[in-house]
Amino acid sequence: MAQEISAAEQIATQFKEHSVAEFFKKNMQMLGLTGKIKALTTIVHEYVTNSLDACEEARILPDIEVQIKELGDEYYEITVKDNGPGMTRQTVGKALGQLLAGTKFHRMMQMRGQQGIGAAGATMLAQITTGKATQVITGTGSGKALSLDITVDPKKNEPKLANMVELGKTFQGTIIKAKFKGMKYVNSEQAPLEYLRRTAIANPHAQITLIEPSNQKTVFKRTLKEIPKQPLEMKPHPKGMNVDELITLAKYTDSKTVKTFLKNTFDRMGDKAADEIGKHVSFDMNKDPKQITWDEAEEIIKQFKNINFIAPRTDGLRPIGEDRITKSLTSIVKPEFSSVVTRKPTVYSGGFPFQIEVGIAYGGDAGKGGNTTNEEGVVEKKMEIMRFANRAPLLFDTGGCAITKAVQSIDWKRYNVKDVENAPITVFVNLVSVHIPYTGAGKQAISDEQEIMDELRLALMDSGRRAGAFIAGKKKEMEKKMKKELFFKFIPEIAAALEKITKEDRKKTEKNLEKLVLEKLKLEDESDEAQQIEEEIKEASEKVRKNEREAKKKKKEAEDEEVEE
């Protein structure tokens, strides 16, 4: 009798394994590589961020030229040329022809790219839509430059190289030329021109040129001649570290004891902290870290939470800086007022240091729109949110982004903005981190991790408070001016009437009345100030209470864990 095949065995015959390249090839939308306009912008984004990162690492002032040529209906060629360090024969294929390969994913360092997916995804898109390889010329400045064609073998997630030749001359930099079908070049808020404009805003040390299909050439000039300090490769911070990550780090360490492992691996971990941990754990700190158990690692993590470590080092992350953001906002949107806040670095889950910068610009050209007027002839403006992650602009999936959610969560009425959606406001937000928690591989939006949301809100409130004071002042000044004008208009009449009754000289009465009005308006100011001071005191004490609550909560968590063990 033939053996019966069970349903499970039947299903098992269908079982297959797939490469990450096959997965993303079938799900190009996850890389931001679908949609006629979006795909074009995403490709420019991937190439330009790689160029900026490479220049930053090699300490070169970036000079990047992007050219987009229309080859036919919905058919374009994109060329990106940089003066970066170039790539070696060993790395160029993997950088552009293999997903999840690169220098960025495993390093705790602030970089624009971080996954090793984007550029290889673009290579796949070129070959899928046109059948053509991506052409690369790259040179390191010494030796002869290299020219080659790259495609991805999706089944294996491996690069296929062709036509590799050494050119007859040296060259420093990289030129990538690729063709794509199913795209559309337009001039919208989500198109390459706006993307590069925002890139220039956040990277004033870079010179960026765009040549559009119409041959229109736009140069975003370098406004800063020095290369910004290089972000440092950082160690994970003990706060936010989790047990699994600690064990993984312990497995790959060269250190021979748990104590040296902790000191060598973590930021802000000195002898004192290590000894303090040693006092509270049940095992010998001279133990081989590779032998550490889950329970032992849990003990260490518990101590990480109890000890007051200094916040992450501030020199590892590279915010744009308050001065430069102010300068950028002033030159772009010419606001009546702007307020910029760069917060101190802190840590989110996993021990990743991050830092928030917020700039709020009000009035002038701030806000979106301005081309239309409403029924009353007033120019209609809408709030504009400019989002950046490690200085790279985010243009898509606005609603799904922690930055947008944080802006929407603020009670702007408190800051004298009645209808924030329809106000002449530009909110500029930059998140810098050694690892940006993107919501997807397409890197279009930031996930709303609790610690990041908290910092975003604090920065927005801080900056919003100052902008609110200005707006309030502006409003009050206008009210005062109107009041003054109104009073002054009647003073001559009143004075004339009084003259008739009291025989008092009308000119003298006029002067007295004017003095009275001005004094009264000044008094109003003072009582407003008192109110503001009161409010600020209230806010500060709320903050303190919040910190206390959090400290209590953390303490309780630590205790709960104790109970669990």
Add this chain to the structure above:
Amino acid sequence: MAQEISAAEQIATQFKEHSVAEFFKKNMQMLGLTGKIKALTTIVHEYVTNSLDACEEARILPDIEVQIKELGDEYYEITVKDNGPGMTRQTVGKALGQLLAGTKFHRMMQMRGQQGIGAAGATMLAQITTGKATQVITGTGSGKALSLDITVDPKKNEPKLANMVELGKTFQGTIIKAKFKGMKYVNSEQAPLEYLRRTAIANPHAQITLIEPSNQKTVFKRTLKEIPKQPLEMKPHPKGMNVDELITLAKYTDSKTVKTFLKNTFDRMGDKAADEIGKHVSFDMNKDPKQITWDEAEEIIKQFKNINFIAPRTDGLRPIGEDRITKSLTSIVKPEFSSVVTRKPTVYSGGFPFQIEVGIAYGGDAGKGGNTTNEEGVVEKKMEIMRFANRAPLLFDTGGCAITKAVQSIDWKRYNVKDVENAPITVFVNLVSVHIPYTGAGKQAISDEQEIMDELRLALMDSGRRAGAFIAGKKKEMEKKMKKELFFKFIPEIAAALEKITKEDRKKTEKNLEKLVLEKLKLEDESDEAQQIEEEIKEASEKVRKNEREAKKKKKEAEDEEVEE
């Protein structure tokens, strides 16, 4: 002299390759596995969809029990038990311990899961947060059941199996038990209870039980005793096929000629269509398909566009069906009116067949909220959108989803809904497809591909039109009633006044006046009807014009391509 190391070589030393498991382990947010509430729901989702899929394939009426136990502060154990076909010794490890492995990714078949990422992602989350393996008991109904512990080796993206033992008895089904920290069980709209309620709505043939941490047991009873017909593994449809995909299919075919390859590979491709293609291409259709060039494949795709293929077969996809959606909506939200539309299958980019179902329920318990009343004592309702993909509920990333965008793009005022955001409306949308284009690996939202957006809008407008007619009728009826009451109130007074003037009997006048009012109200009806007919004619002719425009555009595209070559 030591050779100088270039910046490129320096950077090259940092080059590394990473596994897809490492990638998602560091980016759990991309799998929907961060956030205390979201992660818990996502885990339940991954296990339950796998159970439903397996039962469907094995033709078993699903009986699924989900138990969530609270083990400590933010520490839970999730157990999911099904009566499915079970897994074999060969597949169980890969199914739960390796990313991108499974039976679903490569098959053109409507299934709830499709990536082979989710369940293995949950296994990783369990080991990351608790250090514990996921325990599995699985039996195929014959032979002895198997018990084992599974973890993922992230460096290699491979399963690690431990404690594998044969149990002393047979068992059919699978029990998965895993522990997670950093979660929170609450009863919100995005929590497991609501997730399972919606799953039951869209899968009336499944019996689903939830035991909450409080030991509260909820049983969503099976309301349909037959197993729905199994979705069929479909062939790609020629429309929407692209060149790259065609070449990939040709590379792996067993067919010996291009003609047989086309006939064997594609849906709706008979001798007639294949011969028609042969007439218009520059090469011999007896050519070995493995030898096909990019240009030749482009010629075939061009013919695919020119030929009028029949729409995808309707028996391959399995919509829920108009009757069952109506039944579900009636039983859940008890609306005053509901209108359900299941559209015919069509194709989106890549040749993937898909189909849209829309149900609109108005009044009754439809809409969200209902617990609050506004200042005037009226119950406040908000529109509710229930999104499904292949019958699996989507609870997160609402704003980023094509379904939400389509609903927001409709001009609801046309359908007599003034303020749709604040109306007692439930919009139920199910997208079925052999491949759902999710925006991310977390499968929370559908990407707004053009063809899908078009179909969503058509379905919403169709269903909305009918709901609108009901709402208009309801409104008119109310207006008429109010008018009638108003008129009738004055009739006795008028009649009395007339009696005084004309000596006409007041009772007779009253009757005449009443008749007059009723006739007038009826006349209003008729003129409304005429207007409605007029509008419908207008709409229909707009539709025809739109189709004509599209046909013209397609023809033009085909011509343009001709020019390009």
